[in-house]
Amino acid sequence: MSAMTIAADSLTTLAQKTRNAARQLAATPTIVRDQALAAIADALEANAAEILAANAADCEAAQTNGIGSALYARLKLNQAKLQGAIQGVRDVGHLADPIGAVQIHRELDTGLDLQRVSCPLGVLGVIFEARPDAVMQISSLAIKSGNGVILKGGQEAIRSCTALVKAIQAGLAQTDIEPAVVQLLTTREETVALLELDQYVDLIIPRGSNSFVQFVQNNTRIPVLGHADGICHLYVDAAVDFDQAVTIAVDSKTHYPAACNAIETLLVHHNIAETFLPKLATVMGEQSVELRGDAKACEILPNIAAATAEDWTTEYSDLILAIKVVDGLEAAITHINTYGSRHTEAIATTDKPTAKEFMSQVDAAGVYHNCSTRFADGFRYGFGAEVGISTQKMPPRGPVGLEGLVTYKYELVGDGHIAATYSGSDAKPFTHKDL
């Protein structure tokens, strides 16, 4: 079935098909899924010319429509970018299989054997703006983890996504896995409808702007993996190595200002603010970072603009840094727990008990001591792949690798065991022996 004919089906029928295909996929051994990834990579290579032509048409249309330059950069594929993405598909094949892992193995009684085994979630719904390379990355992660996936790309990438999914399905057609495990939606209406399919879709992964992710979070009962804001802080304690703190601040702010793990606000202990802030301002100035300060910071750095209340809640995604002078650790923690988006929060200090208290009391997926917030990333953590970064409280939290695409089942095997045996006045005790 080609991607083009699928769009004609009703979404519910399509979702059911994906679910059924995914059910078969869930039962496949590792090698079948890994061979499928190789087949997909081969098919993408074989269809590279067609994919690049489709992308060129998307790019041309986008330019006619006056697309922004950042979005255009994400939309545009070339031979090297495509090859890199195809290599990414092959790399996913070499990751450890996230399904079938035995997490608990316990004898409840003789012959009554409990195992908790990791298994696929079922069907993923992935909604992304522009970037067509997400199709390849997400499809390969979904197949590796035994999940079906319904993709909805941005309208501006429709030709690219269609060509990519067609190639992926052609690759799957060479394997024992039904091509229907990967589906593409092409209309805007389908996005909203997809968010309502909680009966068939187990996880939504939105990729795009903060407001887009927030829209998704607010419009579905399906669990959402992702985060809207990335408001991260660096707190510079009184006991601190000035040079190190400046270096960490600069990296956290300037290494990639548009990233969610860049800092937006620097908090500094009032005891050292007068000596630290001028040093910081000099280096930040060299990096063209605009500083905005609270009243105390502006006293010390009279040339910077005053921060307003809005600054503490803004993800600049730009070379702007808000600065606040705080009375100490308690005030820093309170500010972070109030305004932070629970993403990644760092402290620079030479005092270990202070660092320990910070890390214990700050409410965030990542709490860092003497290093840049920019390390908050699945690849840097060594997960091999990154599905997304979650700022929800329940796991999976923080950078999420393949484990975010699996859940688990309790498998209990007996030989006629019944609960009545273990109840009442002459109840047989459980053995509860870990195996």
Place this chain on the structure above:
Amino acid sequence: MSAMTIAADSLTTLAQKTRNAARQLAATPTIVRDQALAAIADALEANAAEILAANAADCEAAQTNGIGSALYARLKLNQAKLQGAIQGVRDVGHLADPIGAVQIHRELDTGLDLQRVSCPLGVLGVIFEARPDAVMQISSLAIKSGNGVILKGGQEAIRSCTALVKAIQAGLAQTDIEPAVVQLLTTREETVALLELDQYVDLIIPRGSNSFVQFVQNNTRIPVLGHADGICHLYVDAAVDFDQAVTIAVDSKTHYPAACNAIETLLVHHNIAETFLPKLATVMGEQSVELRGDAKACEILPNIAAATAEDWTTEYSDLILAIKVVDGLEAAITHINTYGSRHTEAIATTDKPTAKEFMSQVDAAGVYHNCSTRFADGFRYGFGAEVGISTQKMPPRGPVGLEGLVTYKYELVGDGHIAATYSGSDAKPFTHKDL
């Protein structure tokens, strides 16, 4: 602060107080939390007379209002039930500490050390009907896991809950833990308001009827731990030990019919239906179970009522069992994945490959082979405590012990490490060495 004065505060202020108190609690060592549980148990014992008197007043008012007998049984405390619950508080003190567990420990590079450490969620919102013993159980699990808890009991249990929370707070006042970690709401309006406090409350645990849980699930953005329906099945395969299958069916249906892990529908392979169903009907008849069958089942058992479409989606919570004759494994799996509530599903078969396929393809928190569905329970699984049973897809799933009340943080400790070192053309490689 007593439970009575708290109700006068605004809910948001109360939630903030709980959150702040919980933040301190999160940083306490195991021994402080365990001592607090002992202090709570002592205070409950010291205030037993007052608690029982408050409960007697609740019971009297409930009878005047014509409360149902099942609800009355849950509402009623006596010396033995109270002592049992207090022992439960002490027992929680002896469980392993769920917080501070190192789940991942990895060197990203020399001196850059990543740990994933379990930590409390923050604040739990627990809403329950009648049963005042839930106050003691939930409060102790919350404190053990380092969480604050806002409790909302049923209107009919208001005096009991108030006396219990007063005693719990009096116990906490003897310790280093702020009594504000445990709070009680007393008005119906506060329940709805609580569900909107996603800024302060991290997990909602509803305890009550299916419709009540569904109401909670549909009216909050806060994650909900629990399940509305428990529609479980037993599939009796063609290759089966008849006696064993009947025994499992009877236990699964009759051991405690009101439980969520009781079966509602029995599916039977058509090859054996003619010989199996009469045997089943005889034993179920002895247990006063009403049978309802699809067309084929009614042909074989002409005395039973016909099942309607509604039967496949109904949790009877009673001695009623629907029966459907299916063509085989595939049809059984399809029925279960369509009508099951993803709670617990069992197969009776002597054929291991069939069992394996069933367990792999059925979508449920528990998939059982040759044993009763009634084993789906945190205590039976050996978790020591049960927070609830979750039928959501993402973990925690199935019976949930203390692990459902914790999440994790990534703690990264460096010595001035910055991301720029590991980027660009002369990027230093990560070591990614598990420690």
